[in-house]
Amino acid sequence: MGGKKGRRRTATSAALVGAAALVLAAPPSVDAEPRTGTAPVFATVAARQDAPVTPPPPRLPRDFRGKGKWIVRDLDITVPFTWEGKDGDSQMTAGGPQYPIWFTNLIYRDTLYTLTYKWPGLNEHPCSRIPGFNLEALNQGFEGARFVGPETLRRTPQRHVNHWRVGAVFPKLPPGKYPRLPLALGDIYVDEHDRGTFWQVLQFGVQNLYDPELDEWLVMDTFEHRPGTVTLPQRCEPPR
Structure with a gap:
């Protein structure tokens, strides 16, 4: 959901949306202040040997709510994070007025919105809009994800x-010796018994352009399949 920054932040990188992933031993508690002096500790990921037949790819549900953390490791910043969906719309929110990072990403009525209130070194705060993007488009993008294991x-x-991986490479050319530029990458970790429960997302690429190392993590502490709250910021509302 998931958010992204300006027009560059996407929900897949979530979410993507969509945010989105948008994804660690014991990061700071949700209510903790951002840590300084040491990088956030990421959970160890252990590969398992009982590899099953390839499961169905991730699919973000229409209704959900969860809380966790947004982690920008190279900036040594960890802030509270929420991700909620209602009737197919969804919203990511990281940080808040008291934190060095504060942004929200939304998929709202077939439009992807990104509004970054605070980011180190950022002086412009427009609400960007990308029309023609919705939950169905996000999940269609997940259909092309590669199963890592x-x-x-x-x-x-x-x-x-x-563990799934999604990415965008430009230009789209057949196999062979061609110049290719990786634009975006997402590592998505969904529950082994429920592809609609997202526990962790790593976003890397141009959608993370505000970050010097181009990568950001979201890690969820809770994820429930019941309707959340999605609110379009007043700054993103179309003029009347």
């Missing part, structure tokens, strides 16, 4: 997940 996130509690 079953893994275990060594957190408390441990979570057994399926």
Whole structure:
């Protein structure tokens, strides 16, 4: 959901949306202030040997709500994060007024919105709009994800997940010796028993252009399949 920054932040990188992933031993608690002096600790990911037949790819549900953390490791910043969906719309929110990072990404009525209120070194705060993007488009993008394998996130509690990778490469050319530029990459970790439960997402690429190392993590502590709250910021509303 997932958010992205300006026109460059996407939900897949989520979410993507969509955010989105948009994805670690014991990161700071959700209510903790951003840490300084040491990089956030990421959960160890252990590959499992009991590889099953390729499962169905990730699919973001229409209704959900979850809380966790947004982690920008090279900036040594960790902030609270929420991700919610209602009737097919969805919203990511990282940080808040008291944190060094604060942004929201939305898929709302067939439009992808990104509004970055605070980011180190950022002085412009427009609400960007990309029309023609919705939950169906996001999940269609997930259909092309590559299955990496079953893994275990060594957190408390441990979570057994399926690891997927999505990406965008330009230009689209056949196999062979051609110049190619990777534009965006997402590593998505969904529950092994429910492809609609997202536990962790790594986003890397041009959608993370505000970050010097081009990568950001979201890690969920909770993820429930019940309707959340999606609110379009007033700054993103079309003029009347």
